[in-house]
Amino acid sequence: MRFLMLVKHGENPGPPPKDFLDAMAKLGEEAAKSGTMLQSGGLSPIAKSTCVRLSRGQVTAIDGPFTESKEVVGGFAMFELKSKEEAIEGAKQFMELHKKYWPGWEGETEVRQVLGPEAFDPQT
Amino acid sequence: MVLSVVVTTTDAHRAIDAVWRIESARIIAGLTRIVRDVGLAEELAQDALVAALQQWPESGVPDNPGAWLMATAKHRAIDHFRRNTLLERKHQELGRELEAKQEMAVEDLHTAIDDEFGDDLLRLIFISCHPVLSTEARVALTLRLLGGLTTEEIARAFLAPEPTIAQRIVRAKRTLADERVPFEVPRRPELAARLSSVLEVIYLVFNEGYSATAGDDWMRPALCEEALRLCRILAELAPEEPEVHGLVALMEIQASRSRARTGASGEPILLLDQNRALWDQLLIRRGLAALERAEKLGGAPGPYALQAAVTACHARARLPQETDWPRIVTLYEELAQLTPSPIVELNRAVAVAMAYGPAAGLQIIDTLVSEPSLKAYHLLPSVRGDFLFKLGRLSEARAEFQRAASLTRNARERALLLDRARACSESQLNSGSR
Structure with missing residues (x-):
């Protein structure tokens, strides 16, 4: 089963502490060594993003920043795992890492299954 | 922040199951280095799992469940050592000096287990695939120790009775102990042969999942994913080995086609007839990157890198007619020499x-x-039938397709071949000749 992890936090979490960056690097290495992380990436600040929107029959492109957004997606990772529980465990460890190395940081990891053919199989 | 959610027993069990899958191989690997016995290491790890099953539903899942399991298993290992020492002492009247040594050994044990896990994992892969074991035993032990699969799951994947697999694993562990197989990463010149044994096991698991030689299931995705995961791990642990990257590349690209390989009713779709829009571009990119890593390491490409290069030719072609067949011919010529x-x-x-x-x-x-x-x-008459069909030699083609159908053990493939045989008859009727 494939899972997309979306890491969300307040718009300006500030620069991450060095310990956190080191721990992240180690976690990334371990994730690669676990053979389950297919892809990951950080995203540019939302101030530099553009929203292309369809509303009332009109397609418009609006540049950031978007003052109304409280939480933004800062990064993502794609995993191939055996169960949703495994994905949740992974996300918990990821949040524990924030708790330990980045005091004051608040945010969330949203765990979303990427639907493949097996998601529609009544047996699974 | 403390989660005040009531953890139900089932929730805890599912979480434990997940933690076990993530952590078991590393725990078993770390313990094996200490106790020098894969069987005992697995037992100790299992003890820790049982402790989790007893305690977590009550206490909740700890913040760092992997570390909890490791610490518990570590204590079991130390208990085990102490118990054995006591036994020995009863038998042998050991002096105080030795006791002091034992205390030190326990201290060493703590630091030793906390060391880098990567090497242990690599050692565990090598010992599970040791040539002293039969291929079947290597496969079962690898899936059990490194894949964290239960005996039941392995039995289901290989359509074998559960007691057979259980026996196979027990015997494999005993053989490793009896033969005193060292827990180590082999050095050159032995390394090449040992590594090819590991790669063989991994690719065998993959193929068992990919082409299901028996039964009605065309694919058993869990085996493919497990093989791929193991090989990705191996590529991180042994990054200097081009053939490891070659095998990763080969499997990533083959796996990229899994959605396109079967039709709505489960019938197989051959490579050139597949809807390439269904190919998984993420896996293709990973596969091509792995192939590049293999090629960058230099030297003449090995058999896995060559096969990966063939699959890459297909993966790069957006349409079947864009396939670089002359290049594929060259690659097969190289492979035939090797x-x-x-x-x-x-x-x-x-x-x-x-x-x-x-x-x-x-x-x-x-x-x-x-x-x-x-x-x-079955593929020989199947391919020969295809050539004859294209050359318009329909009676011969039909006979070959029928022969192929009688030889395959896969029900869905058989149906496909019989369809092709029927198509030969229909073409003959329509053209009214031959």
Whole structure:
């Protein structure tokens, strides 16, 4: 089963502490060594993003920043795992890492299954 | 922040199951280095799991469940050592000096287990795939120790009775202990042979999942994913080995086609007929990157890198007619020199037919017809039938498709072949000739 992890936090979490960056690097290495992380990436600040929107029959492109957004997606990772529980465990460890190395940081990891053919199989 | 959610027993069990899958291999690997016995290490790890099953539903899942399991298993290992020492002391009247040494050993044990896990994992892979074990035993032990699969799951995947697999694993562990197989990463010159044993096991697991030789299931995705995961781990642990990257590349690209390989009712769809929009581009990119890593390490490409290069030719072609068949012919020629086999010749025949026409392909395949090792191999008549069909030799083609159908053990493949045989008859009727 494939899972997309979306890491969300307040718009300006500030620069991450060095310990956190080191721990992240180690976690990334371990994730690669676990053979389950297919892809990951950080995203540019939302101030530099553009929203292309369809509303009332009109397609418009609006540049950031978007003052109304409280939480933004800062990064993502794609995993191939055996169960949703495994994905949740992974996300918990990821949040524990924030708790330990980045005091004051608040945010969330949203765990979303990427639907493949097996998601529609009544047996699974 | 403390989660005040009530953890139900089932929730805890599912979480434990997940933690076990993530952590078990590393725990078993770390313990094996200390206790020098894979069987005992697995037992100790299992003890820790049982402790979790007893405690977590009550206490909740700890913040760092992996560390909890490791610490518990570590204590069990120390208890085990102490117990054995006591026993020994009773028998041998050991002096105080030795006792002091033992205390030190326990301290060492703590630091030793906390060391880098990567090397232990690599050692565990090598010992599970040790040539002293039969191939079947290597496969079962690898899936059990490194894949965290239960005996039942392995039995289901290989359509074998559960007691058979359980026995196989017990015997494998005993053999490793009896033969005193060291828990180590082999050095050159032994490394090459040992590594190829590991890669063979991984690819065998993958193929068992990918091409299901028996039964009604065309695919068993769990086995493919497990093989791929193991090989990705191996690539991180042994990054200097081009063939490891070659095998990763080969499997990533093959796995990228899994959604396109079967139709709505589960029937197989051949490579050139697949809807390439269904190919998984993420896996293709990963596969091509792995192939590049293999090639960058230099040297003549090994058999896995060559096969990966063939699959890459297909992956790069957006349309079947864009496939670089002459390049594939060259790759199969290289592969035939490296690992000559009738199967490679059969594949070369297919590539030659695509590059230079079915008559050229048929010429090669006709030299294989008397090959004893291919006598019961359904793909030989299946491919030969295809060439004959394209050459308009329909009666011969039909006979070959029927023969192929009688040889395959896969129900869905059989149906496909019988369809092709019927198509020969229909073409004959329509053209009113031959």
